[in-house]
Amino acid sequence: MSLFITFEGPEGSGKTTQIRLLENFLKACEFAILVTREPGGTRIGNAIRAIVLDANHTEMSPRAEVLLFNAARAQIVDEVIRPALSNGRIVLCDRYADSTLAYQGYGHGQDLAWLRRIINFATAGLQPDLTIFLNIDPDEGLGRKQSGAAEEWNRMEQKALAFHQTVRQGYLQLAAAEPARWLVVDATQSIEAIHATIQQRVALLLATGLGRKG
Numbered sequence: 001m002s003l004f005i006t007f008e009g010p011e012g013s014g015k016t017t018q019i020r021l022l023e024n025f026l027k028a029c030e031f032a033i034l035v036t037r038e039p040g041g042t043r044i045g046n047a048i049r050a051i052v053l054d055a056n057h058t059e060m061s062p063r064a065e066v067l068l069f070n071a072a073r074a075q076i077v078d079e080v081i082r083p084a085l086s087n088g089r090i091v092l093c094d095r096y097a098d099s100t101l102a103y104q105g106y107g108h109g110q111d112l113a114w115l116r117r118i119i120n121f122a123t124a125g126l127q128p129d130l131t132i133f134l135n136i137d138p139d140e141g142l143g144r145k146q147s148g149a150a151e152e153w154n155r156m157e158q159k160a161l162a163f164h165q166t167v168r169q170g171y172l173q174l175a176a177a178e179p180a181r182w183l184v185v186d187a188t189q190s191i192e193a194i195h196a197t198i199q200q201r202v203a204l205l206l207a208t209g210l211g212r213k214g
């Protein structure tokens with residue numbers, strides 16, 4: 001049996017820490033694990049990552065952005081994720097298709113129906129068995145300073161914050177629409193408490209054999 005588990009959440013939500021803790025738990029149970037991330041995870045994906053996340057690329061067309069994230073996704077699905085699942089591994093992926101829906105869709109206002117079609121093409125229909133959303137107010141997640149800054153700085157930060165709030169609401173809508181796939185975890189809790197919640201859900205999936213057969 002294999003499992004495909006994805007992690008979503010804002011910067012500072014503790015995704016990396018929680019992925020590592022889950023990886024350690026599953027390794028201790030003698031499962032074969034593969035940990036990867038998006039955008040990236042392959043040579044081609046990392047080259048795309050450098051293009052799509054380059055802060056100098058201010059002229060990037062929103063549609064080009066969508067296609068670049070999804071080009072990297074197609075590559076990691078074909079080169080890494082599907083082969084690992086076929087080999088009976090548990091794949092833990094830091095971000096996946098829901099990031100495109102949350103950031104490019106809800107965040108940047110790209111049409112969700114189009115995005116779903118593009119994602120479907122990029123992934124050839126591969127959906128996670130479980131998606132863990134580390135739910136935290138982006139303000140808290142980003143650890144912003146609220147006082148003492150210049151007015152201009154605050155305005156810019158406020159804009160950024162509004163974007164991240166919209167992204168968060170997008171994630172919550174996605175989770176509400178597909179509750180069986182999503183685990184929404186209160187990421188203001190302690191690292192241990194968050195891990196315990198995640199571990200419990202994953203253990204349940206494994207015990208009930210709800211992963212992919214293979």
Ligand code: TYD
Pocket residue numbers: 009010011012038039053069094095096097099100101103104
């Ligand atoms: P990264 O440095 O990996 O940040 P994080 O630690 O938050 O995962 O940067 C990835 C950024 O790209 C992050 O801001 C989310 C964004 N992103 C999208 O906008 N769309 C996507 O499809 C993906 C995969 C990521």
